[in-house]
Amino acid sequence: MTHTTVHAYAAPAPKAPLERTTIVRRELGAHDILIEVKYAGICHSDIHTARAEWGEGGHFPIVPGHEIAGVVAEVGSAVTRYAPGDRVGVGCFVDSCRECENCRAGLQQYCTGELGNVGTYGATGRDGQVTQGGYSTHLVADENYVLRIPESIPLDAAAPLLCAGITLYSPLAHWKAGPGKKVAVVGLGGLGHMGVKIAHAMGAEVTVLSQSLRKKEDGLRLGADHYHATSDPATFEELAGTFDLILSTVSAELDLNAYFGLLRTDGTFVQLGLPEHPLPVAAFALVTQRKSFAGSMIGGIPETQEMLDFCGEHGIASDIELIRADQINEAYERVLASDVRYRFVIDAATI
The missing domain is CATH 3.40.50.720 (NAD(P)-binding Rossmann-like Domain)
Structure with missing residues (x-):
């Protein structure tokens, strides 16, 4: 894997403005995919987390972003679902226990196992590392938690489907x-x-x-x-x-x-x-x-794929306003003022 250190935008401390930084992505495992992030939506949850408003203390610095659309750059040795060049997305979680009744039923968002549903950012993964989200140029994710984005949906307008949709x-x-x-x-x-x-x-x-x-x-x-x-x-x-x-x-x-x-x-x-x-x-x-x-809370991996396919068939995408990464802090204020129709999406090329 060529990308270990990648550029990102992170909140260095609770309530601090987000700033450009670098983070380390894990080495590619057998079932991992390296995704070149093209677009990342801004969800209100990102703001709550960056400002430590949900009272969990949180891990800082934190890179938010769980509405992620991009292209497969590289795949691990055992990956069967995806190949370089595929259009893919990552939503609100990147892992779960895989063994509990809910995980086996495809309801990973309601995982009751010890690991729980591992949030795309601010959670502790099975490797003991804190997850970092999509406001970054690249992301490594297990192929079982990656979604396929239909060709009929523009990638920028597809990003918010991974949470809002x-x-x-x-x-x-x-x-x-x-x-x-x-x-x-x-x-x-x-x-x-x-x-x-x-x-x-x-x-x-x-x-x-x-x-x-x-x-x-x-x-x-x-x-x-x-x-x-x-x-x-x-x-x-x-x-x-x-x-x-x-x-x-x-x-x-x-x-x-x-x-x-x-x-x-x-x-x-x-x-x-x-x-x-x-x-x-x-x-x-x-x-x-x-x-x-x-x-109700998001959806499992099978249902999220079903949603993407449904949106692809019906020509549904999010109404977005595309922004540069250096506009994230301004966008946060505009979200809080309800001044967006209807979702900000970061152009990852500007990170």
């Missing part, structure tokens, strides 16, 4: 969104806009529930059938008992019980965003119509 595809598939189903997406941001596109492609009737009507034109262009402002109390009266499935993509602290009122009998509200504080739930809001309050 699968985060929405998984619950839509699990709760069987499709013709005859009414689906609401709360929030039209990096996650929400993917939810609208995917639910529409699955054949569901799609409604966006957003604070204001500011992005209504966008929402309808992306595939929504209806668009309502949640700041208007009339919305909750008008849509009472309407939806089979509501997906909340926001990390704001919503009045959950008001949203439960929008579900029909047997409807499900799925929490995807991660609010900072616990949210109060009134039991009566659920029990009176056998409603469910659920959560």
